[in-house]
Amino acid sequence: MTPSVDSDWRWGRSAPASSALGDWLHEPGSLTRRLRRHCRHFRVQVLSDSVLRPLTPAQVERLQAGQAYCREVLLLCDEVPWVYASSLYSSATQAALPALAGLGSKALGELMFEATDLQRTPFDLAELSAVEYRRLQTRAGFNAALSDTLPWARRSTLSTGAARVLVTELFLPASAPYRNIV
Numbered sequence: 368m369t370p371s372v373d374s375d376w377r378w379g380r381s382a383p384a385s386s387a388l389g390d391w392l393h394e395p396g397s398l399t400r401r402l403r404r405h406c407r408h409f410r411v412q413v414l415s416d417s418v419l420r421p422l423t424p425a426q427v428e429r430l431q432a433g434q435a436y437c438r439e440v441l442l443l444c445d446e447v448p449w450v451y452a453s454s455l456y457s458s459a460t461q462a463a464l465p466a467l468a469g470l471g472s473k474a475l476g477e478l479m480f481e482a483t484d485l486q487r488t489p490f491d492l493a494e495l496s497a498v499e500y501r502r503l504q505t506r507a508g509f510n511a512a513l514s515d516t517l518p519w520a521r522r523s524t525l526s527t528g529a530a531r532v533l534v535t536e537l538f539l540p541a542s543a544p545y546r547n548i549v
C-alpha cells in the first residue's frame with residue numbers, strides 16, 4: 368500500500384464559522400453515534416484493512432514507530448455514502464487494543480468511545496481540491512460524485528491507554544454538513 372493520500376492534503380484550514388459544516392467538523396463525540404441519529408439504516412462498508420508501508424515521515428511522527436495498519440471505510444446512511452474514514456495505527460496499538468484487528472463492519476467509534484479514558488487531539492481540517500478528491504476515490508475504490516461544494520476532512524488522534532489511532536474523516540458530498548442539517 369502506498370502511504371495514505373491524506374498526508375498531502377492542505378491541512379490547517381479553518382472551517383466556515385457558525386455553519387452546519389463547522390459544527391460537524393468539530394463534533395467531539397462519536398461521529399457514528401451522531402450519524403445514526405440521521406439514518407434509518409446505518410452501516411460501515413470496509414474498503415480495506417491492511418498493513419501500510421512505507422510510512423510517510425509525518426505518519427511515523429504521529430504514530431509509535433514500527434509497522435502500521437490502515438483501515439479504510441465508508442459510513443453509509445440509508446445506503447448513501449456520507450463519510451470516508453481512514454484509521455492509522457501501529458503494531459503497539461494493535462497489541463494494546465486487540466479488538467481493532469477484528470472490527471469488520473463494527474464501527475471503530477463503537478469500540479473507542481467505550482473507553483472511559485479516551486482522549487482526542489484537537490481537529491486538523493482540510494478542504495480537498497477536486498483533483499485530491501478524485502485521486503482518493505480512485506485509490507480507495509469508491510464513487511461518490513462531487514457536487515458544487517468541495518469536500519472537507521478532519522483528522523485527530525484518539526488515544527486510550529497505550530493505544531493511539533490517527534483517524535481521518537472526509538465528509539462526502541451527499542452528507543448532512545453540506546445540506547445545512549445538524
Ligand SMILES: C=C(O[C@@H]1C=C(C(=O)O)C=C[C@H]1O)C(=O)O
Nearest residue numbers: 397398399440452473474475476
Ligand atoms: C471514531 C469513530 O469511528 C468512525 C468509524 C470508523 C471505522 O469504523 O473505521 C472510522 C472513523 C469514524 O468515522 C467515531 O464514530 O467517531
